[in-house]
Amino acid sequence: MSTIILADDHQILRESLCLLLNSQPDFQVIAEAGDGREALQLTEQLKPDVLIVDMMMPGLSGLDVARQVRRAVPATKVIVLSMHDTESYVVESLEAGAVGYVLKQSSSQELTHAIREARAGHLFLSPSLNERAIQAYIQRAQESRTEEPHDTLTVREREVLTLAAEGLSNPQIAERLTLSVRTVEMHRSNLMKKLGLKSQTDLVKYAVRRGLVV
Amino acid sequence: MHESTVPGESTSSQVAEAAMEELPVAACVIGGNGLRLLLANAAFRALAPEGMLVGVSVDGAEPAPGRRFGKICREVLESGATQSLIDVPSRLLRDTSEAPEEAFHTWVFQRLELPGDVEQAVICIAWEATEHGQTDNRLRESEERYRQLLEVSPVGVAVHAGGTLVFTNPAGATLLGASTPEDLIGTPITRIIHPANLAAAAARIGRMMAGETGLYPVEDRYVRLDGQEIDVEVMAVSLAYEGKPAVQVIVQDITERKRAEEELRLSRDRLAQLSLRLVEAQESERRAIGRELHDQFGQMLTAMKITLDIAAQLPPDAAARKIAQAQELAGDLLSRVSRLSMELRPAMLDDLGLVPALVWLINRFQQQAGIDVTFKHSGVEGRRFAPVIETTAFRIVQEALTNIARHAQAMHAGIRVSSPDGWLEIEIDDNGVGFDPKEALANRRGLTGMRERALLVNGTFAIESSPGQGTHKLIRLPISEENA
Numbered sequence: 065m066s067t068i069i070l071a072d073d074h075q076i077l078r079e080s081l082c083l084l085l086n087s088q089p090d091f092q093v094i095a096e097a098g099d100g101r102e103a104l105q106l107t108e109q110l111k112p113d114v115l116i117v118d119m120m121m122p123g124l125s126g127l128d129v130a131r132q133v134r135r136a137v138p139a140t141k142v143i144v145l146s147m148h149d150t151e152s153y154v155v156e157s158l159e160a161g162a163v164g165y166v167l168k169q170s171s172s173q174e175l176t177h178a179i180r181e182a183r184a185g186h187l188f189l190s191p192s193l194n195e196r197a198i199q200a201y202i203q204r205a206q207e208s209r210t211e212e213p214h215d216t217l218t219v220r221e222r223e224v225l226t227l228a229a230e231g232l233s234n235p236q237i238a239e240r241l242t243l244s245v246r247t248v249e250m251h252r253s254n255l256m257k258k259l260g261l262k263s264q265t266d267l268v269k270y271a272v273r274r275g276l277v278v
Numbered sequence: 279m280h281e282s283t284v285p286g287e288s289t290s291s292q293v294a295e296a297a298m299e300e301l302p303v304a305a306c307v308i309g310g311n312g313l314r315l316l317l318a319n320a321a322f323r324a325l326a327p328e329g330m331l332v333g334v335s336v337d338g339a340e341p342a343p344g345r346r347f348g349k350i351c352r353e354v355l356e357s358g359a360t361q362s363l364i365d366v367p368s369r370l371l372r373d374t375s376e377a378p379e380e381a382f383h384t385w386v387f388q389r390l391e392l393p394g395d396v397e398q399a400v401i402c403i404a405w406e407a408t409e410h411g412q413t414d415n416r417l418r419e420s421e422e423r424y425r426q427l428l429e430v431s432p433v434g435v436a437v438h439a440g441g442t443l444v445f446t447n448p449a450g451a452t453l454l455g456a457s458t459p460e461d462l463i464g465t466p467i468t469r470i471i472h473p474a475n476l477a478a479a480a481a482r483i484g485r486m487m488a489g490e491t492g493l494y495p496v497e498d499r500y501v502r503l504d505g506q507e508i509d510v511e512v513m514a515v516s517l518a519y520e521g522k523p524a525v526q527v528i529v530q531d532i533t534e535r536k537r538a539e540e541e542l543r544l545s546r547d548r549l550a551q552l553s554l555r556l557v558e559a560q561e562s563e564r565r566a567i568g569r570e571l572h573d574q575f576g577q578m579l580t581a582m583k584i585t586l587d588i589a590a591q592l593p594p595d596a597a598a599r600k601i602a603q604a605q606e607l608a609g610d611l612l613s614r615v616s617r618l619s620m621e622l623r624p625a626m627l628d629d630l631g632l633v634p635a636l637v638w639l640i641n642r643f644q645q646q647a648g649i650d651v652t653f654k655h656s657g658v659e660g661r662r663f664a665p666v667i668e669t670t671a672f673r674i675v676q677e678a679l680t681n682i683a684r685h686a687q688a689m690h691a692g693i694r695v696s697s698p699d700g701w702l703e704i705e706i707d708d709n710g711v712g713f714d715p716k717e718a719l720a721n722r723r724g725l726t727g728m729r730e731r732a733l734l735v736n737g738t739f740a741i742e743s744s745p746g747q748g749t750h751k752l753i754r755l756p757i758s759e760e761n762a
Contacts, residue, residue, distance in 0.1 A: 120629060127629070147616050148626070152638040156630050169612030171605070197641065205637050208653040216656045216696035218705045219750055258698055 069095045071103035072118040084172050100124025108136050114179055119146035127160045134161030141182040151201040164188040213259050221255040229271030308351050309399025326371050343371045351400045354387045361387045438467050439524035453531050455502035472499035487516050509536045552730050582607040632668045633659045647683040655695040663757045670735050674728045678706045681724040686710025704753040712747040
């Protein structure tokens with residue numbers, strides 16, 4: 065027997081899903097919630113095996129609920145129910161700790177299937193979701209993250225950095241790049257801030273370390 | 279001084295002496311060694327210091343007369359040239375502290391050839407010109423004040439007569455690009471007034487000289503000595519300058535003001551165009567949604583209803599097939615609704631934040647346009663900014679990508695998002711064909727739209743491109759963090 069809490073702000077949908085789930089002999093809906101806060105509260109209190117949560121709800125979103133449940137009631141498996149077949153929602157849900165992502169427009173068997181998979185410790189995503197897009201999203205999301213301050217330099221800032229490291233003064237850099245001296249000063253101070261550099265010596269050291277100048 | 283004996287028998291010298299004594303003007307004779315005072319009448323004695331007695335040297339008198347007095351006497355003695363000093367204060371003879379009140383005199387110093395041991399002497403005559411002198415002095419002071427005013431005035435003042443400049447103040451010289459006012463004297467005004475305005479200016483000057491009023495101030499255009507053109511506001515009056523009819527002009531450089539006005543006008547135009555475009559965009563969007571609702575959703579819902587109606591009248595077996603059809607239609611409808619709502623407003627921006635929305639957008643773009651995009655962000659993930667800033671950032675990136683796909687013929691594009699203090703910085707570049715930004719901003723709605731979006735939230739938008747050089751855009755939006 066799997067105990068289930070069902071959270072969705074649309075009452076008609078909630079009722080029909082409740083009917084569907086309770087028609088399964090091994091499922092029991094032990095509580096229903098109409099918003100995120102209620103869902104979290106009931107889950108913490110009743111510690112169900114599975115929480116089925118609508119992605120978008122007033123107050124706390126399904127994502128917020130999933131994040132907090134993962135921390136507060138890690139034994140409860142969270143399945144996100146969503147209208148969105150876009151990969152960003154899928155990936156963000158999985159990152160928030162959900163183990164299932166079921167599209168509302170898919171057949172009702174999918175949801176019962178997702179619950180059984182979750183109980184067995186497997187991940188379930190609606191089959192109609194585009195797996196390639198999900199993979200591409202995950203890859204891009206990972207690649208785009210950078211803690212490397214150098215990556216945040218603009219093209220101009222990089223140019224100014226290299227010329228400044230070569231020992232050119234702001235007016236000389238301005239002439240070389242056909243910019244105003246004030247603009248160069250601004251770029252220079254921005255890039256120093258981004259890279260956490262305090263002095264010209266820091267700047268030269270940094271440029272040498274990065275192989276920008278020899 | 280001398281008592282006359284019998285008037286009838288007086289000598290001519292006695293007559294002359296008495297007459298001199300009574301003269302209403304101060305008179306004295308100075309001469310000999312050490313410039314002794316040889317003769318002085320009553321009026322002079324009243325004017326001179328107490329100790330300046332006949333027989334005493336001008337230099338040795340106690341208290342001494344003004345130093346200038348002796349100096350003039352010597353000069354006249356030596357050169358023989360008569361000196362006249364007009365409206366000189368009585369302190370020529372007395373200290374100001376001594377003088378009861380400041381009076382002005384006209385002084386005449388003339389060399390005298392005398393008989394006897396004193397060969398040369400100077401006769402000095404002075405008459406009071408108090409009234410006239412003070413008026414003159416006040417006039418001179420006022421003139422001096424006027425001159426100083428012209429010197430320091432930030433407004434250019436010039437006088438022209440007979441078609442050439444005869445005077446300008448320093449501000450006038452600066453305005454016209456001359457280092458000193460002297461450099462401008464003699465410059466024809468036809469050299470200063472812009473050729474296109476020359477005829478009008480000449481006509482105006484003619485009418486003003488003929489006595490017409492209300493012609494000024496006018497806006498005009500001048501050409502500086504260095505050739506630069508400036509917009510000016512001119513006020514002019516006719517006057518006599520050194521006896522000749524002349525025109526005094528007061529000129530203010532309004533180039534900056536004109537530029538600001540022009541900018542304001544342009545920005546108003548842009549705003550008007552923007553709101554027009556907004557209205558147009560809204561209308562065309564509504565038209566598309568209306569059509570989609572009617573053509574697609576309406577038709578599909580009708581089909582679904584008919585399918586279900588039929589199913590209701592069929593035996594269970596046959597009904598199940600019809601119901602399956604209706605389910606398919608419902609599923610299709612749901613995806614369409616979801617897609618339409620995403621096109622109207624990318625809900626993920628609100629639901630997930632900027633970074634996931636951009637990752638999604640960029641992936642979809644790369645897939646559809648076949649252009650390789652590098653995306654890097656730092657310090658923005660997991661942060662939420664004001665909705666208007668997130669929307670602006672998202673729409674700008676979206677618009678930029680659309681532009682790149684449409685015009686750039688690029689193989690590669692790069693997007694960098696970071697948040698240096700207080701700003702959300704977005705940099706977008708591509709390695710495409712590039713363009714002339716000025717021309718593009720005038721003609722391409724995409725670019726203007728991006729700039730307008732940035733400016734609307736007090737952000738900045740900079741674009742660098744030239745044909746063949748790719749394009750580089752830098753957008754900075756001010757951020758006020760939400761749920762910080």
